[in-house]
């Protein structure tokens with residue numbers, strides 16, 4: 389049955405988790421691409437070590453089997469091998485550490501001034517998004533709540549516990565600043581395709597800067613246990629072309645300012 | 649088509665209004681740079697943005713007219729998406745003419761044409777807050793704005809950018825609370 393599902397029945401929404409998924413989701417930001425590249429780099433060393441250690445282990449088990457070799461040789465010392473097996477394992481972590489740190493610091497760095505700021509505010513148990521770059525007073529801002537769609541209301545093709553009523557609309561190929569904070573308990577804001585997993589800590593504003601490279605809909609889930617409905621606070625980011633973003637925002641914004 | 653034209657004229661007049669704000673803000677930046685320790689990169693990046701805008705006047709104008717079609721007083725909310733796309737197409741056709749006219753008219757006009765492109769603008773990255781934690785960034789911008797207002801008077805144009813920054817960075821709830829605290833005289837910051 390599972391195999392059947394694997395072969396035919398999985399309709400994979402590209403940027404959401406799929407059943408029995410083992411690898412990462414497709415990268416949508418340079419950050420995620422970097423993470424995946426690092427993963428592959430490290431896996432090279434990992435496989436190398438795995439093969440080497442397995443070989444030693446199997447050889448030892450084979451050659452020193454009690455039936456084959458009832459009296460083990462009394463080797464207690466070997467300077468050469470001891471130097472080698474100390475130095476090599478200490479060089480390998482270095483090769484892993486260099487790209488790892490490079491990626492870590494490049495992820496933190498904000499190189500370019502962001503073009504828009506979006507505030508992702510976690511609540512028990514929904515999310516509020518504020519677009520306040522276009523305000524002219526403290527009161528009016530483009531703010532909306534994003535609730536998960538209950539299981540009964542799902543339409544065909546929508547993912548259970550992943551779909552929301554109001555998606556975060558962001559422009560593609562644009563530097564975004566996302567300010568993550570909760571209004572009550574710790575939450576988090578995580579979108580695997582964009583390589584983002586940022587805890588939302590009460591009283592603190594965490595910044596993540598991403599640049600989504602392609603249009604699409606990206607799904608994520610809360611990654612910080614935040615109460616009973618923790619499973620029902622998904623994140624859906626919709627990346628649209630820049631010009632569409634402009635019209636979307638102005639369409640949503642202008643009725644609001646008209647009221648105010 | 650006729651409707652779209654009508655919209656355009658209307659919005660141009662509205663854009664005059666916007667232009668006033670923008671110019672004032674630009675003027676305000678210069679003295680501010682001396683007072684505040686703004687990093688020069690900010691200014692540079694702004695220029696880059698402006699350059700970009702100049703490179704693609706058509707796109708800028710398209711965005712402008714799209715906005716304008718939305719901002720017409722006639723039943724914006726009910727406007728269907730079809731209408732919008734139609735307007736957008738129209739404007740892209742008409743855009744090059746419009747922009748060329750403007751450049752001929754005056755330099756000021758040009759600045760005003762850029763405002764829609766500048767629309768995708770937010771608080772710049774601040775070298776004082778280079779880390780993930782931006783709590784102080786938001787707070788500092790809020791305090792800066794109110795100190796600026798205290799020094800230069802309510803509605804001083806050079807303070808507007810700080811207002812924009814703190815609104816971009818701070819959650820609405822925080823700003824509300826701080827406003828209340830200021831009214832009660834219990835605001836914890838250096839005002």
Ligand SMILES: [Cu+2]
Pocket residue numbers: 575576610611612613614615617618619621
């Ligand atoms: Cu949670």
